[in-house]
Amino acid sequence: MRQVLLYLFVAWSLVWGMSAQAGDGTAPVKVGIAWQQSADNFKRAIQAVKAAGGVPVILNQMRPAGFEYDGTELQPKYLDANGILLQQYADIVKRDTYHGTNIEQVMQGIQAVVFLGGGDISPTLFATPQPWHGIEAERNYQTTRDLSEYLTMTYCLDHDIPMLGLCRGMQMLGVVSGAPLIQDLGAYYQRIGKQDHYVHRAPRDSNGERHYTPHDVTVTDTTSILYTITHSTLIHDVPSWHHQAVGDVSGTSLKVTAITVDDDIPVIEAIERTDTRFALGVQFHPEEAVKKHLTQADDAARFMPLEDALNYFRALINAVRQNP
Secondary structure, three states: OHHHHHHHHHHHHHHHHHHHHHOOOOOOOEEEEOOOOOHHHHHHHHHHHHHOOOEEEEOOOOOOOOOOEEOOEEOHHHEOOOOOEOHHHHHHHHHHOOOOOOHHHHOOOOOEEEEOOOOEOOHHHOOOOOOOOOOHHHOOEOHHHHHHHHHHHHHHHHOOOOEEEEOHHHHHHHHHOOOOEEOOHHHHHHHOOOOOOOOOOOOOOOOOOOOOEEEEEEEOOOOOHHHHHHOOOEEEEEEEOOOOEEOOOOOOOEEEEEEEEEOOEEEEEEEEEOOOOOEEEEOOOHHHHHHHHHOOOOOHHHOOOHHHHHHHHHHHHHHHHHOO
């Protein structure tokens, strides 16, 4: 029932978005929201895209050619004991990407795409595969979703479709582009003899729950897409919730455009592709700030202003309007 209600909400959003923009002579921009299993996670992105003036469209699931599924879930035979995609199948996905699938049909009429946050990406999909990080409490792989997003993102990059990656979405942009990930920041800090001050993700509270934490981000490239969004070299109070990060972009088509420094260690906060018109990934969650402000959440004032958060989605939409 929740899924049905969500899709009815999306249909209403489409009608509302088109009618809201018809009066100013500007054609509505259809912004795809990359598929995932949890319908609840779409709500913030739908809200942000609408508030920025776009028309949100939830994309259909993408599946590699020849892979077998039980309903929407990849069959267990493709996974190891930790839920990670087996290497032989990861190699097929990296080699064939979206070729032989129906992605042309899925992307028909879609002008930009947002990739959302979520669980960890199978390390077998990295350009240089890594084993499981070994942290039982962080075993949160979303392999079925990995495949859909990997195919959708490679299609967007190959066809120069503007895209915005948020948190996991930025990490997927790194993986698709050939960059490695730091699989756990806490373990990484410990390995190099540094202290994890929980800048990027709040520790669990007394009820065992985690919440978004605000911190500042430094923009390092004033020629970047990010700088055209922020008009500043400092972004205040971004909502953050992650334990992984892009590790290095050397030898790829990416450039680093923002960092956060914790205990003298820089952590990458934004990346951009240098070979497309708009492929931006940010490690934080502007869509969460949008939700908090629009719903007047009790802690909204702790996070970046509404207009600042909306500018990420406006920039994505403007990238389409400037070069339809």
